[in-house]
Amino acid sequence: MTQKAIEFHNISKKFKHAQYYAVDKVNLSIEEGEFITILGSSGSGKTTLLKMVNKLYEPSQGSISLFGEDIANIDSIRLRRKIGYVIQQIGLFPHMTIAQNVATIPKLLQWNKKKINDRVAYLLNLVGLDANDFMNRYPSQLSGGQQQRIGLARALAVDPKIMLLDEPLGAVDAITRLSLQEELLRIHGGLNKTFLLVTHDINEAFKLGSRVVIMNSGKVSQFDTPRNIVANPADEFVYSLIESSRSQEQFWEGLR
Amino acid sequence: MIEYALEYPDKLLYPLLEHIQMLVITLMISLILAAFLTIISIYSRLLSKTLVYFFSVIYAVPSIALFALLIPLTGLGKTTAIIVLVLYNQYVLLRNFLEGLDEVDPAVTEAATGIGMTKMQLLIKIKIPLSKRALFTGIRISVVTTIGIATIAAFINAGGLGSILNDGLRTVNTVKILWGSILAAGLAIVTNTILSKFERKL
Amino acid sequence: MDNNIWLQMKDYFAENMGDFLIAVKEHLEVSLIALLIAIIIGISCGYVCFKYKKMESKIIPFFQVLRVIPSLAILLLLIPIMGTGIKSAIIALVLLSVPPVLMNTVVGIKEVPGFLIESAYGMGMTERQVFWKVQLPLALPLIFTGIKIATIEIIASATLAAKIGSGGIGEIIFTGLGLNRTDLLVIGGITVGLMTILASFIIELINRMLMRYKYLK
Ligand SMILES: Nc1ncnc2c1ncn2[C@@H]1O[C@H](COP(=O)(O)OP(=O)(O)O)[C@@H](O)[C@H]1O
Ligand SMILES: [Mg+2]
Numbered sequence: 001m002t003q004k005a006i007e008f009h010n011i012s013k014k015f016k017h018a019q020y021y022a023v024d025k026v027n028l029s030i031e032e033g034e035f036i037t038i039l040g041s042s043g044s045g046k047t048t049l050l051k052m053v054n055k056l057y058e059p060s061q062g063s064i065s066l067f068g069e070d071i072a073n074i075d076s077i078r079l080r081r082k083i084g085y086v087i088q089q090i091g092l093f094p095h096m097t098i099a100q101n102v103a104t105i106p107k108l109l110q111w112n113k114k115k116i117n118d119r120v121a122y123l124l125n126l127v128g129l130d131a132n133d134f135m136n137r138y139p140s141q142l143s144g145g146q147q148q149r150i151g152l153a154r155a156l157a158v159d160p161k162i163m164l165l166d167e168p169l170g171a172v173d174a175i176t177r178l179s180l181q182e183e184l185l186r187i188h189g190g191l192n193k194t195f196l197l198v199t200h201d202i203n204e205a206f207k208l209g210s211r212v213v214i215m216n217s218g219k220v221s222q223f224d225t226p227r228n229i230v231a232n233p234a235d236e237f238v239y240s241l242i243e244s245s246r247s248q249e250q251f252w253e254g255l256r
Numbered sequence: 257m258i259e260y261a262l263e264y265p266d267k268l269l270y271p272l273l274e275h276i277q278m279l280v281i282t283l284m285i286s287l288i289l290a291a292f293l294t295i296i297s298i299y300s301r302l303l304s305k306t307l308v309y310f311f312s313v314i315y316a317v318p319s320i321a322l323f324a325l326l327i328p329l330t331g332l333g334k335t336t337a338i339i340v341l342v343l344y345n346q347y348v349l350l351r352n353f354l355e356g357l358d359e360v361d362p363a364v365t366e367a368a369t370g371i372g373m374t375k376m377q378l379l380i381k382i383k384i385p386l387s388k389r390a391l392f393t394g395i396r397i398s399v400v401t402t403i404g405i406a407t408i409a410a411f412i413n414a415g416g417l418g419s420i421l422n423d424g425l426r427t428v429n430t431v432k433i434l435w436g437s438i439l440a441a442g443l444a445i446v447t448n449t450i451l452s453k454f455e456r457k458l
Numbered sequence: 459m460d461n462n463i464w465l466q467m468k469d470y471f472a473e474n475m476g477d478f479l480i481a482v483k484e485h486l487e488v489s490l491i492a493l494l495i496a497i498i499i500g501i502s503c504g505y506v507c508f509k510y511k512k513m514e515s516k517i518i519p520f521f522q523v524l525r526v527i528p529s530l531a532i533l534l535l536l537i538p539i540m541g542t543g544i545k546s547a548i549i550a551l552v553l554l555s556v557p558p559v560l561m562n563t564v565v566g567i568k569e570v571p572g573f574l575i576e577s578a579y580g581m582g583m584t585e586r587q588v589f590w591k592v593q594l595p596l597a598l599p600l601i602f603t604g605i606k607i608a609t610i611e612i613i614a615s616a617t618l619a620a621k622i623g624s625g626g627i628g629e630i631i632f633t634g635l636g637l638n639r640t641d642l643l644v645i646g647g648i649t650v651g652l653m654t655i656l657a658s659f660i661i662e663l664i665n666r667m668l669m670r671y672k673y674l675k
Contacts, residue, residue: 054580056576056579056580077582077583077584078582079582080579080580080581080582081581081582082582085577085580085581087573087576087577087580089571089573090577091573091574091576091577091578091580093574093577093578093591093592093595093596094596094671094672095595095596095598095669095671096671104581104583104591105581105582108582108583108587138671138674140671140674141674154581155581313655316610316651316654316655316658317647317650317651317654317655318610318613318614318615318617318650318651318654319614320614320617320618320628320631320647320650321614321617321631321646321647321648321649321650321651322647322651323647324631324634324635324643324644324646324647325643325644325647325648325651327635327640327643328463328640328643328644400526403528404527404528404529404530405528407528407530407531408528408529408530408618411632411635412635418530421530421531421534424534425534425621430537430538433534433535433537433538434535434538436531436534437530437531437532437534437535438531438535440527440528440530440531441527441528441531441532441535444526444527444528444531445523445526445527448526
C-alpha cells in the first residue's frame with residue numbers, strides 16, 4: 001500500500017459561538033506529488049480546512065494524518081517547519097530584505113551561512129527572479145507579482161514535502177496571474193511535492209489541479225479530476241458552477 | 257492638611273479660580289487662532305506642513321525655557337504665561353485638527369467635490385461634522401496640557417495653582433506643596449474625565 | 459534685546475564656563491538615566507500588557523491618569539515621600555516618561571497586521587520568535603515615537619526638577635528668575651531648548667538608520 005501524503009478523516013470544525021460547521025465531515029485522501037486545488041465560494045470553509053493541516057486551527061472532530069502520522073501527535077512548530085505556507089496577503093516581513101525573508105527559517109534552524117546563501121540564490125532563481133538583483137531589496141521595492149514569487153520561495157526554504165497555498169494569486173492582476181499559474185505548474189512539476197491550493201476561480205482550479213476539491217458550505221461536493229467533474233457533476237452545486245463557467249465562455253465566443 | 261483648607265479656604269480657592277481663568281482665556285485665544293490656521297492650511301499643503309513643523313519645534317522647547325526667553329520681551333506675569341500657553345496649544349490643536357479632517361473617507365470628500373462643493377463648503381458641511389470627535393480630542397488634550405503648563409507659570413508670577421506650590425517650596429511647607437499638587441492633579445483628572453465622557457457621546 | 463545682554467552673557471561665560479558645563483552635564487546625566495529606566499519599564503510593561511490581557515486593564519488606566527497629572531505636581535508630590543535630591547528627581551522623571559513609551563509599545567504591537575503574525579506562525583516560529591523577530595521590530599517605529607516624546611518630557615521636567623534639588627540647567631533659569639537676571643534666563647532657556655531639539659534630532663536619526671526599510675524611495 002502506498003502511503004498517502006495527506007488524509008482527512010471525518011474532519012469537522014465549528015468555531016466558538018458559530019451556528020454552523022465551517023468545515024463539515026470532510027474525508028479526503030491525497031497522494032504524494034499531487035497538485036490538489038480546493039474550489040469554493042467565499043465562506044465555504046476552504047481556508048479553515050487548510051489551516052487545520054498546519055495546526056493554525058484545531059479541528060472540532062476528526063483527524064488529519066500526513067504520511068500516515070496523525071498530526072495531533074506532532075509538535076506544531078516541528079510540523080509547520082515541514083509544511084510550506086503561502087497566503088493571499090503574502091506576508092513578507094517588511095523590515096527584512098528579500099534574502100532575510102527567504103532565510104527566516106533556515107536561520108532559526110541555524111544552518112551555516114554558505115548553505116543559507118546557496119539556498120536563497122537557488123530559490124530565487126527557481127521562482128524566476130535574478131538573485132543578485134533582488135536579494136538586498138526590501139519587499140516594498142517589489143511589485144505584487146514579484147512579492148508573491150518571494151512568498152513562494154520563502155515557503156520552499158526548508159524543502160517541505162507539502163505546500164499549502166491559500167489564494168496565492170488572489171491579489172495580482174490577471175496577466176501576472178496567468179504567468180504565475182504557469183510558474184506554479186513548472187515548480188510543482190520539477191519537485192516531488194504535494195500542493196494544496198485554495199482558489200475561488202474555477203478556471204484556476206481546473207487548470208492547476210490534478211484533482212479538484214469542490215466545497216460548498218463546509219462540505220465537499222466532489223473530489224475528482226477536472227475531466228471527471230465536468231463529465232459527471234456530483235450535485236446541483238457543481239453542475240451550476242460548471243454551467244456558469246460555460247456561459248462565460250459562450251459570452252467570449254459571442255465576441256469573436 | 258484638612259485644617260489648613262478649613263482655616264484658609266480662599267488661599268486655595270483663589271489660586272484655583274485664577275488657574276481656571278488662565279485656562280479659559282488661553283483656550284479661547286488658542287481655538288480662534290487654531291481655527292484660523294487650520295482654514296488657511298486647507299488651501300496650501302506646504303503652508304500646513306510648515307506650520308505644523310514650526311509649532312512642533314516650539315512645542316519641543318520646555319515651557320520653563322520658553323517663559324525664560326519671553327521675559328526679556330514681555331516681562332513677568334499673566335501676559336507672558338498666556339502667550340506661551342497659546343503657542344503650545346497651537347501644535348496640539350493644529351495637528352489634531354488637520355489629522356482629524358484628513359481622516360474623513362476620501363470617497364466622501366471626492367463625492368462632495370464632485371457635486372461642486374467649494375473647499376470651504378466641504379469643510380463646514382462634510383469634514384467638520386464627520387470628524388467632530390477627533391477635533392474634540394484635540395481640544396481635550398490641549399485643555400489638559402494647558403492645566404499642566406499653567407502650574408509652571410507661577411514661577412513667572414502668573415498666579416494660579418502653581419503659586420501654592422511655589423509658596424510651599426519657598427517656605428518648605430509640605431502642607432502647601434501637597435495641597436497645590438493635589439489640586440493641580442485633581443483639576444486635570446476631573447477635567448479630563450468629564451471631557452472624555454463628553455467625547456465618547458459625540 | 460540690547461547690547462547689554464550680550465555683554466552680560468559674554469561675562470557669564472567668561473567667568474562661569476565651568477559651572478555652566480557642570481549644569482549641562484548634570485542635566486544630561488539625570489535625563490539619560492531617567493530615559494533608560496523609562497524605556498526599560500515602558501517596553502516591559504507594554505509587553506506584559508500585550509501578553510496578559512488582564513494586566514492591560516490594570517496597567518493602562520494607571521498610566522493614563524499619570525499622563526494627565528501636571529508634571530510639576532508629580533515632581534513635588536514625591537517630596538513628602540522621598541525628600542528632595544537627585545533620586546526623587548529621577549523617580550519623578552521616570553513616572554512622567556513611562557506613559558508615552560508604554561502606550562506606544564502597546565499600540566505598536568497591536569497594530570502589527572494579523573496576516574504577518576499568521577505567516578510567522580505558519581512558517582513554524584515559536585511564540586517567542588514571533589515576538590522578537592516580527593512583532594517587536596514592526597512595533598519599533600511607534601516605540602521610537604514614544605521614546606522621542608519621553609525624551610522631550612524628561613529634558614523639560616528635568617529643568618523643573620532643579621526645584622527639588624537635582625541641579626542642571628533649571629538652576630540657572632531659577633537663579634535668573636530669583637535675581638531678575640535676563641542673561642541667565644536667556645542662557646538657560648536657549649540651552650534647554652537646544653538640548654531638546656538636538657535630542658529629538660538624534661533620536662530621529664537613529665530611528666531612520668534602524669528603520670531604513672520605512673524610508674525607501
Ligand atoms: N477565526 C474564525 N472565527 C470564527 N469564525 C470563523 C473564523 N474563520 C472563519 N470563520 C467562519 O468560518 C466560515 C468559513 O470561513 P473560511 O474558511 O475563511 O472560508 P473561505 O476561505 O472559503 O472563504 C465562514 O463562515 C467564516 O465566517
Ligand atoms: Mg479564505
